[in-house]
Amino acid sequence: VGSAVVECLRGKLSSVVAPGEPAYNDARRCKNTRVDITPRPVAVVRVSTSHQVQLAVRCAAAHGVQACARAGAHGFENDAGCTGGVAIDLQDLTDMRVNNATKEVNFGPGNTLGQLYYRLKVEHDLVVPGGAESGVGASGLFLGCGRGMLTQLHGLACDAIRGVGYVDARGDWKFANNQVNPDMLWMAKGGGGTFPGIVTNFIVQAFDAPGVLHGRDCTVPASRAKPLIKAWLRRLEEMSNPKHQMFTHIILWNSQFVKFPNLCFDCNPEQLRWFESTVDAIAAEAGSASCNTFSRSWFSQLLFEAGVDRGVIENNPAALKDRHQGYGELGPAKASKNGGYLSTSYELPDAFYDTLTNWTFGELDEAKYPWSVLVLLYNLGGPKISRVPKGATAYGGRDAKFVVHFKHQWDEASLSSHRDLTRHHRGMSRALEAYLPCRGFYNYMDGQMPCAHGGPDRWAQAFFGDVPRMQRIKAAADPQGVFWSRL
Numbered sequence: 001v002g003s004a005v006v007e008c009l010r011g012k013l014s015s016v017v018a019p020g021e022p023a024y025n026d027a028r029r030c031k032n033t034r035v036d037i038t039p040r041p042v043a044v045v046r047v048s049t050s051h052q053v054q055l056a057v058r059c060a061a062a063h064g065v066q067a068c069a070r071a072g073a074h075g076f077e078n079d080a081g082c083t084g085g086v087a088i089d090l091q092d093l094t095d096m097r098v099n100n101a102t103k104e105v106n107f108g109p110g111n112t113l114g115q116l117y118y119r120l121k122v123e124h125d126l127v128v129p130g131g132a133e134s135g136v137g138a139s140g141l142f143l144g145c146g147r148g149m150l151t152q153l154h155g156l157a158c159d160a161i162r163g164v165g166y167v168d169a170r171g172d173w174k175f176a177n178n179q180v181n182p183d184m185l186w187m188a189k190g191g192g193g194t195f196p197g198i199v200t201n202f203i204v205q206a207f208d209a210p211g212v213l214h215g216r217d218c219t220v221p222a223s224r225a226k227p228l229i230k231a232w233l234r235r236l237e238e239m240s241n242p243k244h245q246m247f248t249h250i251i252l253w254n255s256q257f258v259k260f261p262n263l264c265f266d267c268n269p270e271q272l273r274w275f276e277s278t279v280d281a282i283a284a285e286a287g288s289a290s291c292n293t294f295s296r297s298w299f300s301q302l303l304f305e306a307g308v309d310r311g312v313i314e315n316n317p318a319a320l321k322d323r324h325q326g327y328g329e330l331g332p333a334k335a336s337k338n339g340g341y342l343s344t345s346y347e348l349p350d351a352f353y354d355t356l357t358n359w360t361f362g363e364l365d366e367a368k369y370p371w372s373v374l375v376l377l378y379n380l381g382g383p384k385i386s387r388v389p390k391g392a393t394a395y396g397g398r399d400a401k402f403v404v405h406f407k408h409q410w411d412e413a414s415l416s417s418h419r420d421l422t423r424h425h426r427g428m429s430r431a432l433e434a435y436l437p438c439r440g441f442y443n444y445m446d447g448q449m450p451c452a453h454g455g456p457d458r459w460a461q462a463f464f465g466d467v468p469r470m471q472r473i474k475a476a477a478d479p480q481g482v483f484w485s486r487l
Contacts, residue, residue, distance in 0.1 A: 002043070009045055009059045010063065012055040012059065015047070020041070028040070028074070028081065028087065030078045031074045031328050031334070031343075031458050032074075032075075032076060033412040034412065035335070035415070038081075039080075040081075040084065041083060041085055041109040041448075042084065044086075044087045044089070045283055047065070047088060047092065049093075054171045054172070056088050057088070058169045059170040061171060061307050061480065065085050066086070067085055068080050068081070068484045069084070069090055069109070070088065070091075070466050071090045072112055074137055074328055076336065076337075076444065076445055076446075078363070080193065084240070090200075091323065093109050093111075094115060094165075094314075096116070103205065103207065104203055104206065105126070105203070105206045106204075106393060107204070108200070109201070111137075112324070113132075113137075114302065114306070114319075116128060116130070121209045121299065125209050125211055125212065126208065127207065127209040128207070128398055129150045129156065129157050131146050131147070131443075132149055132306075134320045135329055136328055139281065141157055142161060143193070143195055143205055146443045147378060149263060149301070152239075152242055152246070152247065152384060153245060154207050154327035160206075162203045163175060163186070163202075164184070164203070169197070170245055172329060174197070177203075182300060183476075184477065186378065186469075189392075190393045192387070193484075194394075196485070197389055210265045212295055212297070213263050213301050214261050214264040214272060215262065215265055215293065216280075216331070217291065217292055218282075218291040219290050220287070220290075221258070222257070223355075224288050225353075228260060228282065230285075232248070232282055236360070236381065236401065242382065243271075243353070244264075244274060245265045246267075247263045248260075248262045249376060250377040250379075251409060251453065252357075252376075253375075254369070254374075255370045256367055258284065258361075260279075260286075276293070299317040305329060306319075307328035312325065313330075316341055326376070334412055335410050335412035336409040337407070338406050338408075338445065339441060339446040339449065340442075340444025340445070341404045341429075341433070341437070341439060342402075342439040343440065344404075355431045359424075359428040359432075360375050362369075364421075369410075369421065372409060372410060375404040375407075377405075380403050381400065385398065388400060394465055395442075405441065406428065408421040408425045422456055426448075429446065432466070433450060438450070440462050460486060
């Protein structure tokens with residue numbers, strides 16, 4: 001079957017790589033180099049037009065081989081790697097057009113966030129609500145309903161989707177919006193890799209780009225992480241109000257490092273006073289905090305988020321266009337295991353804070369594994385998110401207040417690191433599940449989330465809103481299972 005589908009592909013397309021060929025290892029590679037999820041597709045096809053996507057899908061379908069879309073290749077479980085199937089590499093589909101009257105942007109799935117942000121800002125002074133890492137593919141982030149610095153101002157990424165063009169399971173090009181194929185638009189809003197097609201273009205609502213970002217960052221000793229998180233959660237609901245125009249989160253590293261970064265976007269004097277007094281009140285309750293204030297441009301902040309201070313991206317806004325710069329590809333530890341638990345409450349028992357800090361700072365040999373466990377507490381609440389009805393999208397976290405995202409990372413060449421850190425990750429997951437619902441954030445997925453073990457339905461219910469509806473749409477749109485899916 002593999003050789004037959006490769007022959008079909010090569011009869012129609014010019015860029016096809018198969019196992020055993022010199023270019024195969026590079027062609028199949030995803031950003032997460034964890035050895036247990038190394039992709040093994042029967043072919044990798046690099047396309048440059050939507051018609052070429054159609055041809056690739058038709059070959060896969062004709063030979064009973066599954067097809068997968070791969071855009072940024074940043075998915076934490078390498079689902080886009082398409083083991084046993086045809087990986088369709090979309091990175092060259094980077095067209096972008098803007099309707100200046102409606103501020104809607106029509107872009108190809110091969111764009112990274114950095115490429116989108118750069119062109120939108122330079123050419124139109126606009127922005128789309130997405131994540132912060134420049135090298136991440138925009139396609140996966142939008143389909144997965146990702147979050148970012150502007151979420152509390154403009155909503156989740158998928159809520160900005162107005163339409164998608166896609167190739168269906170027969171290899172035909174279709175379009176979906178609220179009037180045409182509305183079920184497919186619904187799936188595109190949070191269904192992630194379960195979308196039963198390959199998106200060839202997105203139509204997304206854009207907004208005016210930020211001008212000046214006022215920042216106030218604080219660091220506290222690891223021993224003060226618990227009171228810091230408590231003080232932060234007590235004020236998080238109010239900080240989520242878009243009238244404050246702010247972004248806030250907490251960073252914990254197992255190397256006894258705690259940071260509390262905050263941004264205020266184009267804030268007037270009154271907003272700035274509220275912003276600084278709120279941050280300072282949280283820092284004061286934490287105790288022993290050291291804070292500093294700064295101002296940055298939008299591009300400067302994006303470069304900072306991409307790792308300019310660590311030397312993994314050039315200190316030049318144009319570097320945002322380079323998908324090979326930034327933490328995603330140039331960070332020192334490329335293998336990782338991730339997780340992200342949603343909390344539906346701002347009030348949690350003391351044991352939750354103790355569990356989180358103990359597993360971050362106390363359950364691993366820090367001398368052996370420095371800077372190997374990263375915990376990020378991100379805001380997922382606020383009117384811009386909760387105003388969207390629960391059943392309006394496939395996204396399942398409308399009632400979430402925040403997410404506990406944690407990442408274990410290591411050098412893929414070390415099997416002992418893989419063993420120890422995946423074991424620690426699983427133990428940390430089970431410990432957190434005692435205090436948090438069995439609900440995950442798709443873009444921070446753990447494919448083996450302990451509480452969701454027991455079959456694909458149980459796993460899907462932890463990540464999506466209406467799994468039976470998703471299954472009905474999948475069955476109708478892709479009855480032969482042409483597209484790989486976790487459903």
